[in-house]
Amino acid sequence: MASRSIARTLFRSAAPAARSSLLRPAFFTGASKLVSTKIPAFSQVRGMKTMDFGGTKEVVYERSDMPLPKLQEFFKNDTLAVLGYGPQGQGQSLNLRDNGLPVIVGVRKGGRSWQKAVADGWVEGKTLFSIEEAADKGSYIMNLLSDAAQRDLWKTLEPYVTKGKTLYFSHGFAMTYNDQTKVNPPADIDIILCAPKGSGATLRSLFVEGKGLNSSIAVYQDYSKHAKEKAIALGIAIGSGYLYETTFQKEVYSDLFGERGILMGAIFGMFRAQYDILRENGHSPSEAFNETVEEATQSLIPLIGAKGMDWMYANCSVTAQRGALDWHQKFYDAALPVYKDLYKSVVDGTEVKRALDKNSQPDYREQLEVELKDIDDMEMWRSGSTVRSLRPENNKD
Numbered sequence: 001m002a003s004r005s006i007a008r009t010l011f012r013s014a015a016p017a018a019r020s021s022l023l024r025p026a027f028f029t030g031a032s033k034l035v036s037t038k039i040p041a042f043s044q045v046r047g048m049k050t051m052d053f054g055g056t057k058e059v060v061y062e063r064s065d066m067p068l069p070k071l072q073e074f075f076k077n078d079t080l081a082v083l084g085y086g087p088q089g090q091g092q093s094l095n096l097r098d099n100g101l102p103v104i105v106g107v108r109k110g111g112r113s114w115q116k117a118v119a120d121g122w123v124e125g126k127t128l129f130s131i132e133e134a135a136d137k138g139s140y141i142m143n144l145l146s147d148a149a150q151r152d153l154w155k156t157l158e159p160y161v162t163k164g165k166t167l168y169f170s171h172g173f174a175m176t177y178n179d180q181t182k183v184n185p186p187a188d189i190d191i192i193l194c195a196p197k198g199s200g201a202t203l204r205s206l207f208v209e210g211k212g213l214n215s216s217i218a219v220y221q222d223y224s225k226h227a228k229e230k231a232i233a234l235g236i237a238i239g240s241g242y243l244y245e246t247t248f249q250k251e252v253y254s255d256l257f258g259e260r261g262i263l264m265g266a267i268f269g270m271f272r273a274q275y276d277i278l279r280e281n282g283h284s285p286s287e288a289f290n291e292t293v294e295e296a297t298q299s300l301i302p303l304i305g306a307k308g309m310d311w312m313y314a315n316c317s318v319t320a321q322r323g324a325l326d327w328h329q330k331f332y333d334a335a336l337p338v339y340k341d342l343y344k345s346v347v348d349g350t351e352v353k354r355a356l357d358k359n360s361q362p363d364y365r366e367q368l369e370v371e372l373k374d375i376d377d378m379e380m381w382r383s384g385s386t387v388r389s390l391r392p393e394n395n396k397d
Helices: 002-013 068-074 087-098 112-119 131-137 147-152 154-160 200-208 227-237 248-260 265-280 285-307 309-314 318-347 350-360 364-376 379-389
Strands: 023-025 038-040 049-053 056-062 080-083 103-106 140-143 166-169 190-196 213-221 240-245
Touching (some): 056 227, 068 227, 080 087, 140 154, 147 154, 190 200, 227 240, 248 350, 265 285, 309 318
Parallel strands (some): 080 140, 140 166
């Protein structure tokens, strides 16, 4: 298998520091009961600079641009009101709190999110409020509600989005497609974005480990003439690894395109196709799953993340090397027209209309459960459950 020859060289090429983990006291203050008080050693010597990304120069921002004392000074007279306690709301608010910043949470009283926030240590009347109360108190209104909720609750929020405040998003959806969302903020506020490139749960877990999830930042409206500085500060405050610049439009286009493509839609489709062909040709479920999903997720994809595709091609067996080099172009040629159609669908708003229409249906949750059950019932994923249970780390017997 390709992964075996790769694995043999990985340890030899690893830096000595990667073979040990030193601990130091956490850099955040006021750590909650859910957070470890020690994180792996983390240091960063670079600051804002222009870097070469494959021949294109880009400006990036890192934590050394806004060390913790500077962050705390920057936000000392503000109230960061996080609206919503889904994955992003939970992850970002906890990271802000552990960085010692003045943060409150706004969610619907009595709901599941409210109970989750209480369990995480947010206190009603002090740091936990209704959405309206939090929006009223916040100098930064961090709108981390779902895309559909941002549309549905805009008229509720609008009275609190007043002159001099900062409206923050982690997705360009509401503003880019405001012809459909009807989110039209006033002209006398700053409108900024910081979009972590991953889930809020990952943002949180990496922060606790002393690491960071990369994020993009953007400015939609710069009333104060300091909107970009605010975006950089908040991007670092929520636990980002490094920040790169984009626009609201480009962020949402790339996000919708990516999650429908390689991140979720395309990879699932490719997994299904390969698994089904193997099964049709007499391979067992265990063999089909291991060759399709397990080796990809447990060996090759982590190596691509750590070393790059070029390194992986250079360090696999000659047989795997030759096959991958010969076949990748055929997959590229087959996929390219599909990706072109997908990008067009994102840009023209078709994807947004479909998502908003679906979310607006009163029985959406019930329909979703049926769709998810169809996936859960597939032989491939039932086989996967058994394969995962056989991993040594999951075998407690």
